[in-house]
Amino acid sequence: MATLVLTTVGSIVGGPIGGAIGAVLGQQIDQRWLAPKRHGPRLGELGLQTSSYGQPLPKLFGRMRVAGTVIWATDLREQRHRTGGSKGRPRTTTYSYSASFAVALSARPVRAVHRIWADGKLLRGAAGDWKSETGFRLYLGGEGQAIDPLIASVEGIGETPAYRGLAYALFEDFQLADYGNRIPSLTFEVEADEGAVSLGAIAADLSAGAMEGDTSAALEGFAATGDSVRGVIETLARAMPISVRDDGTRLLITDIADAPVNLSADEIGASADGRRGDRMTIERGATTALPDEVAIVYYEPARDYQAGLQRARRGGPGRRVERIELPAALAVGRAKAAAERRLMDMWAARERTGVRLSWRHLALRPGQRARVGGGAAMRVTGWTLDRMVLDLKLAGMAGGNLGQSAAPGGGVLEPDRPHGPTRMALLDLPPLEATVSTVPHIWVAAAGTMPGWRRAALSYSLNGGTSWEDIGPTAAPAIMGTTDTILPPGAVALIDEVGTVDVTLANTDMILTGRDDAALINGANLAMIGAELIQFGRADPLGGRRYRLSRLLRGRRGTEPAMTSHAAGEGFTLIEAETLLPIELPAGAIGGRVDVMAIGVGDATPVMASATIGASALRPPPPVHLRMDAAVIRWTRRSRNGWSWIDGADAPLGEEAERYRLVIAPSVGNTRTVELSQPFYAYGAAERAADGAAEAPWLDVSVRQIGLGGASDAAIATLTV
Template identity: 50%
Template sequence: MATLVLTAVGSAVGGPVGGAIGALIGQAVDHTVFAPARREGPRLVELAVQTSSYGSQIPKLFGTMRVAGTVIWATDLIESRATSRSGKGQPSVSTYSYAASFAVLLSARAVLGVGRIWAEGKLLRGAAGDFKTATGFRLHLGGEDQAVDPLIASAEGAATPAYRGSAYAVFELLQLADFGNRIPSLTFEVIADDGMVFVSTIARALAAEVSGTTALAVGGFAAAGGSVGAVLAMLGEAGGAWFAPSGAGLVMRDAAAATVVVADEGFAASGKTSARRARAVAAIETVPRTVSVGYYDAARDYQAGVQRARRPGAGLRDVSVEVPAVLEAGAAKTVAEAMLARAEAGRVRRTLAAGFAAMGIAPGDCVEIAGESGVWRVADSSIEGMVTTLGLVPLVPASLPASATSGRVSGAVDAVIGVTILHAFEVAGLEDAGLSAPRMTVVAAGTGAAWRQAALLYSIDEGVSWVAAGATAAPAVLGTIAVVAPGASTTLVDLRGAFEVILAQADMELRDADAAALDRGVNLAVLGDELVQFARAEPLGAARWRLSGLLRGRRGSEAAAGAQAIGDRFVLIEADAARTFDLPVSVLGRTVRVMASGVGDATPVETRCLMTGASVVPPSPVHLVCAGEVDGSATVRWTRRSRAGWRWIDGVDSPLAEEAEAYRVTVAAPGGTRDVDVVVPTVSVTAAERAAGAVVTVRQRGVFGESLAADLIVPA
């Protein structure tokens, strides 16, 4: 009877849709919660897979939900080519990258925003709003005044819809290298409403004729997968609510609804007492042994979770109910236990005879029987003569909150990329062969552990033109100097001095190196402008390290030894973390500007490199000695060095690495200064110059310029 009555009411209120709602409500009134019935409500799996087909349902979102959405527009793959050259005389290398622009429809009602975004299960956008892959991004919230997206309009023309009333996201030139050069499967954390949402609020938004309040609130809900009636029926089942006619509409009620006290007047109304006061109890086997509730668990990045309630006693039947709403584990457990308790209470059915005054009590109302305890829900009612007969089902009080765990949580890592840290410098070539062009070395890392690469540009004409230089190499280990070691000999191991450095990230590490490893060039670092090797790296905590067992002034950088200041750069030189660029000879003596732009950089990061020639000019001569002659003059000798063969593995003279051996020598004395060019490592000082305390300065001449000076004061 209730089915027919409520179907008629629903049709009167809401037309065919209202009729469907009424029919479903009537079925809920006529049967217990777990009576077999065909359900076509939403399912947990429906929001997990991104689609792009016509006719796909777009859910109406409430609270905060993770949904895949539907691709509604996309470009073909966009190919980009970058050409770089590793060195002078080397062939150019072309690299290709691919990107795509597309739009994803998220909700059939307006939303407040989008939080995290997953691509292939990994975070594309973190909780802080940072993207892990380069892309442009716009979110259209779904307002009724929503404007057309400019990118879609530029491609599709004047007929482009604005999708007013629907929320959608637009990605512009999403780089696809991380996703196999295809548009990845995305899921979005959509914030449609602020905070928890009552199921009655959701019901009222879906069907205007529904009103009322219920105790159950959810973190999020997606209304999709079936008719409005099916969605409302599922919400009512989960929350222990039901629908009853109220004026021209329906009201959603639960156990907390107001009650009406009725008296059992069966004796006075008629002599059919046994019929009107019948009480039936179904067998315990009709009640499920277990009830399982599937739900979305926010603690598990909105993955599906299951909570179960069990009862003791006889019975074999298990019931599974999918509640495609966001719940905490404890709340889902509470729902399962409440559903099981309602099923047990539903075994009892009572028929009560009331007087004519009770004819206003309708199915769905709550009543108390005078002189008895407990609250009952009216399942059906009939009027015969002056007697109102009510079919009653007992209500159970709200379940106490249950405790439960979400189980093992293995959510996607939300590592922060941070901004790019960029260093560019010129040092002597790290190979044993001399370089044929000035070389700039570029290293980079990020302030966040997820930083991977940044696009590079450089300019040799103070920004008038820029050269696209591809991307940075692997993240370098770098930081700043916190404690400066005093200057020390560059020919001995410094066992007393120590640097302390602070690395850019806590997870960056340094390691010790034995003598053999040091000989191979391990643990070579730039500190300020000096190249230093260290044998011992001691962690001090908070990304701070103490470096000792120092080899100073490596590869001809002794002039910078001891010239560091606190805050100067520290960069560990590793082949896979450095990009090198061979530049034209014209850059010598000039500054090269270098610019990097990573995913986490709001604006490009820039640094400068002064090209002094350190990579191509000879190192300064060493071992200057003076020998007096019988005529009072003196002969100054020295040992040349080479910018090739730094390891000196064969024990003989290092290769010259220049076109010819040549030196410019300056002899300065109080009586005057003279320059002399020589092609052997020796020069004569006159007796007068020697007597005046002359200073001899020697510079080796190379293909690209002169070395730094080596000085000797000639003893009188």
């Protein structure tokens, strides 16, 4: 199209004699900035991140989602984290990796980068929040662009370009754990010009001012690629209602809706020899050469810039299809209207008319509209001046306004949920597995106050923060919250059908569900409130993030001593193995303090928590069934390795030796403390007399089992002599 139009410029400037010279001149201009190779932009070039030498970079206009080109990268950086090593839990070493790299975005300056996707998942949200940990710097592509300090530190200042005129993003220590320890394929929502951009502005920028335009046709975004400005403009002209014509010095892009030039019947039929020639020639093209369907492929901003397709059909079998790949962001209704207009224009252009006019109509240009003898408006497609006679070629045009009603495609949109700050709890848990621990542990549960939270990096200190040891990332997000009411005292033997407790969870994505008795027996719905482990059979939603828990099993895993010390506002954590991270601590740390620091991508400052190292996993649970039978005080031991129901057998000892500390305080007389290796003690008449307790009607008795990590909580009872 451009070659045809520019050829006419020579005829206008040099007249009939200079027409040939003008044609040559027009061809030279065409080769200079409208390259004759018509390789325009394509949709697929924007979908996959590349790093190949010679890869063309797009020039971005408006707001687009594009894949970048990696232009610089470091080797992967490896970090090691060691965990485990206790009995039944082998020491393991985990590795995490990060990388630093730069990604080119646009071969012309941009204004901003908004959302970023990594392997199709949001890495950065619309609010500028990050979903994974990384350093980030954006270079807008201005001519005063500075050298990046990281690239300069690696390559040397003298070897580091500033990439002026090239917009690019720099990622520093990008954490790769979420992406298989590799650099993911990144796509960026880039804002190059504020708001929609007109086709005239695109053409003027790409042609360095050799094309201009004042048109209402605009795109939300466009990525110009390929090896030809001509190819870009032709791609746009196929899909958008614009007209391209020359004014003698430059090409003009205008709306097709320009008022047509009226040509009366008396004006047509001019000839060079003064004789009256054919007034008008009319041709009609074959329908077999025309498509029955036009399909436009584009990007839909409302669907995170996923590829959309809108069709226009004439009816019939629809076997001939013209497919237009438009690498532009476009509203669905406008894409539908563009497909309809393209199809109608192609069929209307079957009607081709030729007229011969006087040289006085030299102002007409290809691309303008004309009306011959009061007929329908037609588009000027050809222009020849021979011996002062103007020979015009015209083609039919579609008329009327086109509707813009269309349904967008489906597709799965990546939810944009801010990461939010971290919430953390340190739990001193009794054994939760079939094996017993030999070293103390503190368990870390973490979640976020917003649903988008994923994880945080952890480190701990045993010396009050003087030094810290990294322990890697948190486990999967836990279900956490706080109690709104006080958990009342209860009993450990039966399901509590009366007591309830209300809890508020940390974020709206967390849910609690009830479980039946069989599931409870198998350990379902185990939760820690304060220092007590409970199980709940019902979880009734109260609205928002609140639940009422009932049908409670109390004092689980030997935590019944904590049943009477509850308060409102205590921490609530659902105990699930995949959401808990154990921190292995040295045996000498028992009784001391551990400080844990968490830093997530949504935390403005580190989140701190502290706990006393009580070593609950190393201490046996308190004995039960404390009683007196024929002057013999008896009890039943429990085991930190014996929570499963065993028919006809005692629970395993779970300790290196069986040891107890018994304290007898008679109502009258002296207190007696004894160390034992069996679960009974004869407190007969001789022992009572020695303690001055012969007349005592009752005894206050407590017994503790002594284990690897110290003594259990006491089993306490008042026994009648």
